[in-house]
Amino acid sequence: MDKKEKSRFSFQEHGDDEEINLIKKKKKAKKDKNKQSLIPRWVYRVGAILLVAVLALVWWFNRENLTVENISDWVQTRVVGMGVGDGYPVSVPGSESEEGNFLSVGNEAVLVSNTSLIAWNSTGKETMSVQHSCSQPVLRQAGGRYLVYSIGGTSYQINTHTRSLVKDHTKQKILTGAIASEGRFALATQAEDYASHLTVYLADGSVQYQYDFSQAYITALALNSSGSRGAAAGIMAKDGAMVSVVYIFDFNEEKPVYTITSEDNMILSLQWGADGKVAAVGDRKALWVDTGSGKAEEYSYNGQQLTAYTMDGSRVLLSISSYSVSGSCTVLEFRESAQPVTTIISSNSVKSLSMYGETLAILAGSKVEAYSSGTGESVGSCDAGGDARAIALGNETTVYLLGVSEVRQSGLQ
Numbered sequence: 001m002d003k004k005e006k007s008r009f010s011f012q013e014h015g016d017d018e019e020i021n022l023i024k025k026k027k028k029a030k031k032d033k034n035k036q037s038l039i040p041r042w043v044y045r046v047g048a049i050l051l052v053a054v055l056a057l058v059w060w061f062n063r064e065n066l067t068v069e070n071i072s073d074w075v076q077t078r079v080v081g082m083g084v085g086d087g088y089p090v091s092v093p094g095s096e097s098e099e100g101n102f103l104s105v106g107n108e109a110v111l112v113s114n115t116s117l118i119a120w121n122s123t124g125k126e127t128m129s130v131q132h133s134c135s136q137p138v139l140r141q142a143g144g145r146y147l148v149y150s151i152g153g154t155s156y157q158i159n160t161h162t163r164s165l166v167k168d169h170t171k172q173k174i175l176t177g178a179i180a181s182e183g184r185f186a187l188a189t190q191a192e193d194y195a196s197h198l199t200v201y202l203a204d205g206s207v208q209y210q211y212d213f214s215q216a217y218i219t220a221l222a223l224n225s226s227g228s229r230g231a232a233a234g235i236m237a238k239d240g241a242m243v244s245v246v247y248i249f250d251f252n253e254e255k256p257v258y259t260i261t262s263e264d265n266m267i268l269s270l271q272w273g274a275d276g277k278v279a280a281v282g283d284r285k286a287l288w289v290d291t292g293s294g295k296a297e298e299y300s301y302n303g304q305q306l307t308a309y310t311m312d313g314s315r316v317l318l319s320i321s322s323y324s325v326s327g328s329c330t331v332l333e334f335r336e337s338a339q340p341v342t343t344i345i346s347s348n349s350v351k352s353l354s355m356y357g358e359t360l361a362i363l364a365g366s367k368v369e370a371y372s373s374g375t376g377e378s379v380g381s382c383d384a385g386g387d388a389r390a391i392a393l394g395n396e397t398t399v400y401l402l403g404v405s406e407v408r409q410s411g412l413q
């Protein structure tokens with residue numbers, strides 16, 4: 001074989017190898033394509049249908065909240081809250097403010113002073129400032145709606161960050177109030193021919209329901225998220241002693257569906273939990289009422305004094321002490337029942353409490369201590385300042401502090 005034939009043979013052999021490799025690559029690509037198409041197309045179709053069904057359910061259960069006004073409020077609130085302020089501390093308008101009117105909502109500090117309803121974001125920017133005419137203002141909040149009413153007066157108003165929703169007066173003096181996240185609200189007032197009177201309003205301020213209490217002087221109210229059901233607590237005399245009575249209402253029924261008595265106890269606050277239980281904090285006992293059965297559980301303080309409390313639905317954090325002025329306190333956390341899930345001992349008198357997620361915060365003396373829910377383990381602390389009167393957790397590592405004339409912010413380390 002001469003050189004030309006050898007060269008031709010070598011070239012043909014090399015060409016055959018390339019052709020074989022090309023065929024192999026095509027087979028491999030076809031095999032990979034077959035692997036990728038192992039999931040039938042109908043699976044994707046079913047997935048799309050399920051996604052649409054889930055979105056439809058979300059819309060259905062939140063259809064009352066998904067109004068043009070609520071969506072507009074949400075957008076405007078986010079836009080307003082995006083700005084950057086000059087930091088903390090910030091001055092409080094007016095000369096007076098109560099500890100119970102200081103809270104944190106959506107990582108913002110919110111306060112009602114004797115002149116205004118104000119909110120500041122995490123950078124100290126003012127995101128809401130609304131004047132009110134209440135002589136002794138009380139603040140209630142749910143679903144981004146703020147109810148401010150005058151205890152012992154007749155004026156009340158409801159605002160969001162961006163709108164004034166209701167502003168009116170009652171005929172009789174207001175005793176207490178509550179608001180639902182979907183906008184309905186309730187006020188208990190004095191009455192001419194009865195001990196007290198309950199009025200439940202629709203979101204636009206029109207009357208939905210009324211009830212007269214012949215003997216009970218109402219001290220606290222709570223509504224479920226829709227405002228279709230509610231609870232009222234009142235005090236009355238029985239056999240020469242004071243008792244508290246909790247009334248559970250379905251506002252489609254004329255009379256209360258359940259009535260629960262708590263002996264030798266004055267109920268100070270009520271909240272309706274998402275689990276359907278109503279939590280009540282009194283000066284001598286706390287109780288939880290199952291609104292489906294009317295059954296109640298009580299936790300007695302055993303003669304100790306209540307020094308502070310905070311509530312989130314049927315979750316309660318409270319502090320009790322054997323000392324009347326100062327001394328060690330026992331802090332107890334409850335979730336849905338009268339059995340404490342967390343116990344913390346504070347060597348100083350507790351002035352204020354706050355909860356955020358699994359973090360519990362305690363203001364005792366001039367220091368804030370943070371603990372983990374359930375375990376009671378310390379997770380951080382910060383100096384509060386000598387004038388600190390109340391605290392509100394902005395998140396699990398940030399706390400807002402109410403001083404005499406300013407609001408401060410501090411990190412828990």
